[in-house]
Amino acid sequence: MEKDLTELARRMKYFMDNYDCAYTYVHNVGETQAIVDYQDKVCRFCGKRYPEVKFRKKAHAISELVGNKEFVLRNECDECNIFFGHKLEDDFGKYLGLGRTLSQIFGKEGIPSYKDRSGSWRIDWTNKGWVIQMKPDCTGVEQHEDYMIFHAVRDTYSPIAVYKALVKMALSLLPYEKMPFFLDTVAWLKEESHLVSKYNMDNYAYMIERFIPGPRPLELRASGFIRKFDSYAVPYYQFLLEFGNYSYQIMVPCKTKDGLLEKVGQVDFVQIPGTDETAFMQSIFGESSSKLVDMRKKEKVKNECFDFCLSFEKSEEHNEEGRKIDEVLKEEGIELEKRLK
Template sequence: MERENMVSETPPSGTVAVPSEPTIGQLLGWFYERYDFITRANFGPGAQEEELHLGAGEPRICRYCDKGAPDVSFDQKAHALPGLIGNQWLFDLRECDQCNALFGATIDAHFGRWSAAWRAIERTPNREGASPKYSAHDGAVQIESDDLNQMTIVEGMSEGGRYTIDPEAKTVEFKLTRRGFAPSSVFKCLVKMAVAVAPPEACESLKHLKAWIRGDEESTEAFADVLLVLSMQTRPDVYAPGRFEYQLLRRKPDAPTDSPHMFFRLRFGGRAYQIALPLLAEDAGQPRDKIPNLPMLPADKAALSDPTQPSVPIKRENMSSSEIEGREDIVLRYGMGALQELEPSQFQPLASRGGKR
């Protein structure tokens, strides 16, 4: 498995504290003083493009329900990270068919609905490498890519101010309506990814998370008052479709305990996502009544070329609710290059649908 050095080997000096508007170097200093990378990897074009199977050589016991044959089966090919982020290479031999079906119908489905709009616009391929599609909750807007280099917008984008183009600023803004999702299920999906890739020495700390992401009633009650915060950065101009990466960080034994014990970071498409894993024992003393102003790893390798530049702004969302949300307009803004007007007949893959282009 190819592993990339996300940061330089020597932390910058004098960068322990993180100010309100940190530079890239100050962020790296904060993480290097406090955390170790316990696993990280990159998959896709220009990185790992051969299948990797987690749990190879280990007993065929499901890491989520602790069951083996004949109580459960292992006939399906379980994606360690969801196929909808472009994962065609990383699989888990220790995820049983029953847990795989449960996650696919619950937390993976919510993550998919939550992220569908920008996955389609940013051309994130699915597990088969096919072009992504998006359909709004009200059915008024559909987006489909005919390949990984060209995007086609169909049916409804011209009605009701669904998109705005600013030629001078070279930006295009989309107003889209998502299908409903439960924020806590989206968060659980990210937790499940962290559990899948965690090395054996970290599994004991993550043990209590497994019942929670499976929906165990007792665990759900234990997490009822836990604040679930998702941090996200957007850099759609610097990342290739079809590539994803992750890092799992653990706090050093001698580091201050005023920050979370473990972080998980995922990047695909034009976004990076970061969560602090909700470890009830290790982080028991930390406040749970407000969203913490925690730093986030730099969004991409290109940002590391100049450690003095300011970090990419972070958007933080409270994902604690288990109620269905999201059936409202969201605004996605992108930079663009040259603007070229095309005839509908040029969109051959969609010609048979008869939709508006």
């Protein structure tokens, strides 16, 4: 434990010495938190203004996929909104996959259900907790005494698109006066193809992914850290997104400000102390884990395995034994329409 604290203190010092916290947005205040630029109805991504472009859609500064209902970006036009949704956010959703369900992230229609692609199991959140439906030949769910391991397969996604989705959120929350430093980054985000690019952002395209066990340990929160002085050989802008059981940290590409880094070569990617760490949240559900994920790949990744361990206090197993699942659910007072077909 002592060793851990020293390591945490080292990281805290690194960020205090090198960075200013530009913002921290915390979700669940119960009202809209709007990010508004100086000029109304000018898009911060394409620079176009009304009436050339419209601002009818509600643009989320952080993806709704992670449970955001409050952070809204006024200065994102409908065209950019649709583009980012199709090009980036879809992939982000596929990457998160089963994690969104088991982290109990509220989407547009409540906590998303998950149905495995093999069709042999599904999981739904109900009024009585999780309901897992499995076929007799199901191998995707490992049952243990007080936990289960789910072996899922991610839908096809492109790693660079997932990374770009995080960059887009980081730029949505960035104080507007810093946007001119990110013209290349915006142009890169808006490229039609991930495969053919004018820009090489490979040095940046990594993320620190953390998993914090337990029932929804983290509220949705986004923080931005901007380098204090340009003479420091650290990345200009780092972004941290925390929600449910996960946190994602990225270095946001900033070619204009990171010239020095290119000369220095190898750059340390130091983990921002997470809210769970700085609050010294003790988890009875086990230690958090963190890994560096390479997001440089532009091609699609197919059939990637994704395991999730879910621990529980109490579980009940029902074999149909001639009874219909409808009868079992009714008997238990569980409200669930969806069935494994």
